[in-house]
Amino acid sequence: MRKHPYIAFVVIFFSLLGGQLFAQAEKNELSVSLAYYNSNNQMHYLKAQARSKINGKLQMIPGIELAFYITDETAPNLLGKSITNAKGVAVLPIPASAKDEWNKSAAQHFSAVSVANKQFETTSATVDIVKAKIQIDTLTDRNIVATLFELKDSIWAPVKEVDLKVAIKRQGGDLNVNETPTYTTDSLGMVTAEFKRENLPGDSKGNLILVAKLDESEVYGNLTAEKIVPWGIIENHPSVFDHRTLFARRGYSPLWLEMLAYSIVVIVWVVLFYLVLQIRKIKQLGA
Amino acid sequence: MEISAKQKITEDLLPQKFGKPGMIWVGVLLALCTLGLVAYIRQLSKGLVVTGMRDYVSWGIYISNFVFFVAISLVGSLITAVLRLSDVHWSTPLTRIAEIIAVSAITFASLIIIVDMGRPERFYNLFLHGRLQSPIIWDVIVITTYFFVSILLLYIPLMPDLAIMIKFKDKTSKGLHKVYSYLGSFWKNNPAQISISSKAINILSVTIIPVAFAIHTVTSWLFATTYRPGWDSTNFGAYFISGAFLVGAGGVIVAMYIFRKAYKLEKYITESHFDRMGKVLVLLALLYLYFNVNEFLVPAFKMKKSEEEHLLGLFTGEFAPVFWFAITTAMIIPILILIFKKGRKPLPAFIAGILVVIGSWFKRYLIVTPTLLHPFLPMDNVPEAYKHYYPTWEEWAIAIGSLAGAMLIITIFARIFPIIPIQETLDETEELEHHQQTIATPQ
Numbered sequence: 001m002r003k004h005p006y007i008a009f010v011v012i013f014f015s016l017l018g019g020q021l022f023a024q025a026e027k028n029e030l031s032v033s034l035a036y037y038n039s040n041n042q043m044h045y046l047k048a049q050a051r052s053k054i055n056g057k058l059q060m061i062p063g064i065e066l067a068f069y070i071t072d073e074t075a076p077n078l079l080g081k082s083i084t085n086a087k088g089v090a091v092l093p094i095p096a097s098a099k100d101e102w103n104k105s106a107a108q109h110f111s112a113v114s115v116a117n118k119q120f121e122t123t124s125a126t127v128d129i130v131k132a133k134i135q136i137d138t139l140t141d142r143n144i145v146a147t148l149f150e151l152k153d154s155i156w157a158p159v160k161e162v163d164l165k166v167a168i169k170r171q172g173g174d175l176n177v178n179e180t181p182t183y184t185t186d187s188l189g190m191v192t193a194e195f196k197r198e199n200l201p202g203d204s205k206g207n208l209i210l211v212a213k214l215d216e217s218e219v220y221g222n223l224t225a226e227k228i229v230p231w232g233i234i235e236n237h238p239s240v241f242d243h244r245t246l247f248a249r250r251g252y253s254p255l256w257l258e259m260l261a262y263s264i265v266v267i268v269w270v271v272l273f274y275l276v277l278q279i280r281k282i283k284q285l286g287a
Numbered sequence: 288m289e290i291s292a293k294q295k296i297t298e299d300l301l302p303q304k305f306g307k308p309g310m311i312w313v314g315v316l317l318a319l320c321t322l323g324l325v326a327y328i329r330q331l332s333k334g335l336v337v338t339g340m341r342d343y344v345s346w347g348i349y350i351s352n353f354v355f356f357v358a359i360s361l362v363g364s365l366i367t368a369v370l371r372l373s374d375v376h377w378s379t380p381l382t383r384i385a386e387i388i389a390v391s392a393i394t395f396a397s398l399i400i401i402v403d404m405g406r407p408e409r410f411y412n413l414f415l416h417g418r419l420q421s422p423i424i425w426d427v428i429v430i431t432t433y434f435f436v437s438i439l440l441l442y443i444p445l446m447p448d449l450a451i452m453i454k455f456k457d458k459t460s461k462g463l464h465k466v467y468s469y470l471g472s473f474w475k476n477n478p479a480q481i482s483i484s485s486k487a488i489n490i491l492s493v494t495i496i497p498v499a500f501a502i503h504t505v506t507s508w509l510f511a512t513t514y515r516p517g518w519d520s521t522n523f524g525a526y527f528i529s530g531a532f533l534v535g536a537g538g539v540i541v542a543m544y545i546f547r548k549a550y551k552l553e554k555y556i557t558e559s560h561f562d563r564m565g566k567v568l569v570l571l572a573l574l575y576l577y578f579n580v581n582e583f584l585v586p587a588f589k590m591k592k593s594e595e596e597h598l599l600g601l602f603t604g605e606f607a608p609v610f611w612f613a614i615t616t617a618m619i620i621p622i623l624i625l626i627f628k629k630g631r632k633p634l635p636a637f638i639a640g641i642l643v644v645i646g647s648w649f650k651r652y653l654i655v656t657p658t659l660l661h662p663f664l665p666m667d668n669v670p671e672a673y674k675h676y677y678p679t680w681e682e683w684a685i686a687i688g689s690l691a692g693a694m695l696i697i698t699i700f701a702r703i704f705p706i707i708p709i710q711e712t713l714d715e716t717e718e719l720e721h722h723q724q725t726i727a728t729p730q
Contacts, residue, residue: 245422253419260421261428268432271494276438279486282446282480286473 036221060088146212158189202232323688362535363389537643565631617646
């Protein structure tokens, strides 16, 4: 080495280069989570989220292609494919073509498999659920009744000892119907919540949307049920479209603005026209 | 006044043919205009993509130039109207210089707006389908009105001079003689004509002041009616007007010096004129400085989060060199030069005037562009080019070409028409002599 100091340099250089190349070849570990959703007993969908720890930070990974399956990961049971968005989320509604497989059993197994790319190896996530639904209804005196059922031997049986959330659907979130956010189902699978939100603005007919929810249940997934009730205050927002406002389209400017603007323009241009006539007069005087 | 003295004044003030420097000057201006035209043809054929303007900076140096032109045009109302109505007579030799600066500037202000349009062939839609609620429409109306008022204010006092020039047929070309005859052969200098003309000039002087204030206030409202950091100000109208008077007065001093040298007008544009205009410029620079303190100190004291990035960008960030250059050259140095009597001699005053004009152009750039680069919502997921603005050569060529075009109009006007009003100078000299005789003659 003493004789050839450049050999040490070459060795160090190639070691670093090798390390760099090796580092580039390494792929990050991708983690995928999967959840089942039943929205108002009408739409069933799967939601997957892709995450990875990059430079010590957990990040949502966009652009990951995921294949969703029912029962097992075979081609006939492929539900469809979806790509994660900027938040790392991919959603796939369960298609009608999966009806036969869906009806085979009260319990279901779903999986999501990511397609390998330059950055990530393939990975998968599964979720098992028992088919369930929530029914929501109202009683007199503004009481709300929500009942949780699960499918057992082709019969919808009530489920007890499960926490349900009863709320009013608002823009950007849910509002509790009173001071209690969640209720536990009784032996009939029922919860009863009293509606205590007086003077809550509704839509143009005073309608509010009541919602009963089961969130992130390990057995049933995510369930919601909604009901429209006329318990809000009628909110009328008259349209100002085609009214004369400062923000309206052409020809719909406020009258005061038109009067002011046209008066100023007319006054100034009358003066200018008068001055042009004066030039004409000067011309005539010199003729 | 003796006839020979009258003759001498008239001959001194008649437009003169360009010498060699004049020809070179016109040649340079024409070359710059041609370069600007070539760049504009490129922009027309390829679209606004040849400019550095993108989604965020949609108003670049074209609109800076527009604001600059509108600002400098206000000098017409300052020198011609404000000083005339104040019965200030020393400004008489400067009125035509101020008016031609106003006309040429407002002409190019209108043209540069069209240059900024992606589809200029649709310009007529602004008149057919414009919304009265929009300050842009108010600007169109006011600019048109101001242009017309300025033309009248240039033409009416020119009529007696046209009649004088018709008499000097031997000193003008055939073509020019025809122009003079067409425009002023009817002027006989009779009392009725003089009376109508004086009355018309007085009416115009009164009219032009609110129109001039309106033109620049409305231009300021193009910005101030938009809720953006740096533009959301109630100070903007007065800030713009004070800045406009400053740059206009600076422009007049520069023009005074050049015409005085080129046409040997030392007898008519005297050191006293520079002294007085220098004082006016100091006053206007102090006024504009005051509005700048208002415009920047108060928001900087509060330093609202939304304004912070914009203000720090100006004070210590990306735009700091241009910001401090503009403040120093447009206000601080001219004040320091002109506050002393020696600084109000022609050459230092000319240098101060040049500094004011250059600094003021960059000030307009700072009003327009940095705000557009600091929107309320963060600039996420956009190409890197959107986050900065560097004018392309096409933009520079068009902007410089338009400035050259404005100077070309002034130069050609000075070649064709007397740059100092002949008849008014004769009348004032006669009045002065009469006044002196009255004092000298014992009762």
